[in-house]
Amino acid sequence: MSMIKTKDLTFEYIRRDEEGNVEGITKAVDDVNLNIRQGEFITILGHNGSGKSTLAKHLNAILYPTEGTVWVDGKDTAEDEYLWDIRQSAGMVFQNPDNQIIGQVVEEDVGFGPENMGVPTKEIWERVEESLKAVGMYEYRKHSPNKLSGGQKQRVSIAGVIAMHPKCIILDEPTAMLDPKGRKEVIRAVRALNDVEKVTVILITHYMEEAIYSDRVFVMDAGRIVMQGTPQQVFSQVEQLKELRLDVPQATLLAYELKKAGLPLEDGILSKEGLVEALCRL
Numbered sequence: 001m002s003m004i005k006t007k008d009l010t011f012e013y014i015r016r017d018e019e020g021n022v023e024g025i026t027k028a029v030d031d032v033n034l035n036i037r038q039g040e041f042i043t044i045l046g047h048n049g050s051g052k053s054t055l056a057k058h059l060n061a062i063l064y065p066t067e068g069t070v071w072v073d074g075k076d077t078a079e080d081e082y083l084w085d086i087r088q089s090a091g092m093v094f095q096n097p098d099n100q101i102i103g104q105v106v107e108e109d110v111g112f113g114p115e116n117m118g119v120p121t122k123e124i125w126e127r128v129e130e131s132l133k134a135v136g137m138y139e140y141r142k143h144s145p146n147k148l149s150g151g152q153k154q155r156v157s158i159a160g161v162i163a164m165h166p167k168c169i170i171l172d173e174p175t176a177m178l179d180p181k182g183r184k185e186v187i188r189a190v191r192a193l194n195d196v197e198k199v200t201v202i203l204i205t206h207y208m209e210e211a212i213y214s215d216r217v218f219v220m221d222a223g224r225i226v227m228q229g230t231p232q233q234v235f236s237q238v239e240q241l242k243e244l245r246l247d248v249p250q251a252t253l254l255a256y257e258l259k260k261a262g263l264p265l266e267d268g269i270l271s272k273e274g275l276v277e278a279l280c281r282l
């Protein structure tokens with residue numbers, strides 16, 4: 001079953017000057033065709049300005065196509081009558097957790113979404129508990145969000161989204177403002193959502209290391225999907241990734257250099273552990 005599908009999706013921003021006259025047009029998404037199945041873990045990579053956020057905003061009807069069509073769980077996002085269904089099916093987490101947390105207490109914050117949806121009170125509390133447990137933040141339920149670390153806040157905002165029981169969660173650079181520890185916590189929580197809860201995950205990041213757990217990786221450049229495949233397939237194209245100004249994971253780069261120097265290593269080694277294993281097998 002297709003969770004998200006786009007056909008010939010193109011989006012143009014119209015730039016205007018102070019008087020409102022059209023100054024120019026930026027084609028931010030250019031003829032993108034995607035088919036993401038329910039339960040998949042997808043990573044979207046690409047340098048700044050490549051169109052990742054603009055694409056993401058189409059996946060829960062924040063933006064509508066200039067041309068082409070987007071379907072979320074089979075529903076055309078351009079049809080107004082589906083807006084609520086779409087927003088409920090596909091939840092969105094943004095870069096800055098401070099802009100997403102509104103409650104004074106963690107559990108209250110997580111309860112806002114289901115409350116707005118009209119979920120009965122008893123079920124709200126069940127959802128809050130289950131969502132906070134899913135991201136490893138249950139013991140902080142009575143805390144004030146202001147006192148949490150960046151990684152903890154971001155996990156609370158993820159809990160807020162999953163309390164609405166979405167089929168799909170789109171995370172737009174959720175780790176960009178976090179330290180390495182916070183990044184790990186968030187990625188671990190996201191992986192668990194996919195593994196355990198079977199939520200479809202679309203993770204946008206520019207940390208290549210975070211992409212290695214996904215089923216498929218898409219690389220964007222100038223609004224287009226220019227590479228796609230499993231992490232192994234994509235990360236074995238070291239030269240092409242460098243041309244796209246992406247940082248290849250350190251272990252991959254080292255394996256690539258060792259291979260160029262004559263060691264018979266396989267392509268697409270993604271982690272330190274993978275490299276060590278491959279070297280021990282030689």
Ligand code: ADP
Pocket residue numbers: 013014015026027028046047048049050051052053054055
């Ligand atoms: P990414 O998330 O990969 O950094 P974006 O989707 O934010 O890329 O941006 C894609 C392109 O669209 C860039 O050229 C950017 O400058 C332009 N853009 C983004 N948002 C707007 C906007 N609100 N108005 C005009 N142009 C925009």
Ligand code: MG
Pocket residue numbers: 052053054172173
């Ligand atoms: Mg962006």
